[in-house]
Amino acid sequence: MTVTDRYGNAISTASQAARDHYDHGVHLFLGADYGAVQAFAAAIGADPDFALAHAAHARALMMTGDMPAARSAISRAKALTDELTRRERGHIDAIALVLSGQGSAARAATRAHVRDYPRDALVAQLCSNVFGLIGFSGEVGREAELLAYTAALLPHYGEDWWMMSMHALSLCETGQIDASSRLMERALAINPRNANGSHFKAHAQYEAGETEQGRAFLNDWMEGYDARAVLHGHLSWHLALWALHAGDAAAMWRAVDAGVAPGAAQGLPINVLTDTAAILHRAEIAGLKVDPERWSALSDYAARFFPDPGQSFADMHAALSHAMAGQGDRLARIAETTQGFAGDLVRPVAQAWAAIARSDWQAALDHMVAVMAATERIGGSRAQRDLLELTYANLLLKLGQTDEARRSLATRRPVLAAAPPIAALR
Structure with missing residues (x-):
């Protein structure tokens, strides 16, 4: 009898x-819940020669930041491929490419694989989300590409909560709120504990300007969400962001110190x-005073986990932390x-941060102008790239260009224009 996984793929x-155990691990992994590593380990315990369980274990370990263990697991999976089907070999190869840092090759392999096996969810997942292989491609139009990708897969999944939530994010990031x-x-009605679903709902509420509704939803949803789960820290960031927009500085700092900052968050670096x-x-930018020690600690963290440039989204933020900490x-x-x-964009952004740190507003604006036409290439969601939008508007304000600052927000990010989280506009 052929054994199949929860998506009908022969294994x-x-x-x-x-x-x-494998199916349970897939459920936890796709829902960004805690326990996928343990579930895949249990699958391996039940069948040490189960190659896909080793590959899934590798992927789950990667999402905990344990890269040595992840590489060991994928090596074990690849050693077991002789008797596997074409789908299973392609599945393992795609994950192996990701683990070896070959993003472009992994993206091409994933897209080719899902054309033949659209319901191979753990492979399809590699290109989904703004933090996936499309999201971090550095290419113009990657939001439209992500929408096309999930739109093509959606009909193959029916009423599947995971794929529905992935496509919902693609819609959100292209303005279809x-x-x-x-x-x-x-x-979320199908799987209320889908952390990806709650995360993407938070993005939709952010884009709709539903600050208080978003805070209420996410505060309730996070009750019982394991602090070790991959999205706990990032969801805490959403709560901190909404508190900042609502003018609730105390709640913002509580969220930062409980779940966002180094030493508090247990998620990916x-x-x-x-x-x-x-x-x-x-x-x-909103007018709060930030203790310099916070920047110093973050600069040390960035130097520890991202010592060598290459991950552009991380590099942009590392550069900010180093600039504000005075780490020239x-x-x-x-x-x-x-x-x-997106190294060509990281360089001017880093130079802008340096200019901001020394209060050279014109130089900072000159560097930032070179970036604003293509911020999507740097990666992240629209909510995350609002860091650049608000910085740009704030620089205009520093230079007395108030009307232009308001025009920039109104045309580029109207959701921020009604009540801009910028001290100089309040």
Whole structure:
């Protein structure tokens, strides 16, 4: 009898227990819930030769930041491919390419694979989301590409909460907020504990300007969400951001210190770095005083986890932390780089941060202008790239160009224009 996974794909294991643990792990992983690593380990325990369980274990370990263990797991999966189907071999190859840092090749392999096997969710997942292979491609039009990608996959999944939530985010990031919200509500009705669903609903509420509704929803939803889960820190950032927009500084700092900053967040280093840098700088733009020790600690964190430029989204935020901490040598390493999928944009942004740190507003604006036409290439969501939008508007204000600052927000990010989280406009 052929054994199949929860998406109907044939899998090479004779163990029902291994299949059940594997399916449970897939459910947890796609829902960004805690426990996927343990579930895939249990599948391997039930069948040590279950190659896809080793590959899934590798992917889950990667999402905890344990890259040595992830590479060991994918090596074990690749050693077991001789008797596998074409789909299973392609599945393992795609994940192996991601783990080896070959983003472009992994993206091409993933797109080719899902054309033949659209319901191979753990592979399809590699290109979904703004933090996936499309999101971090560094290419113009990547939001439209992500929408096309999830739109093509959606009909193959029916009423599947995971794919519905992925497509809902694609709709959100292309400005289709009402359609995104409706689809996300359907996804959350099927699996209310889908952290990706709650995350993407938060994005839709942010884009709709629903600050108080968003705070209420996310505060309630996060009750019981394991602090070790991959999205706990980032969802805490959303709460901090909404508190900042609502003028509730005390709640913002509570969220930062409980779940966002180094030492508090247990998520991936890229989220800890980017979320902390963004909320600190946005707090300063909003008129709050940020303890210099916060910037110093974040600069040390960035130097530890991202010592070499190459991940452009992380590099942009690392450069900000180094500039605000007065770490010129660290900043120069990023400002002089050409590495990364958007390295050509990271350089002027890093130079802008340096100019801001020394209060040279005109130089900062000159550098920022070179970036604003293509910020999507740097990666992240629209909410995350509002760091640049608000910085740009704030620089215009520093130079007395108030009308232009208001025009920039009104045309580029109208959701921020009604009540701009900028001290000089309040």
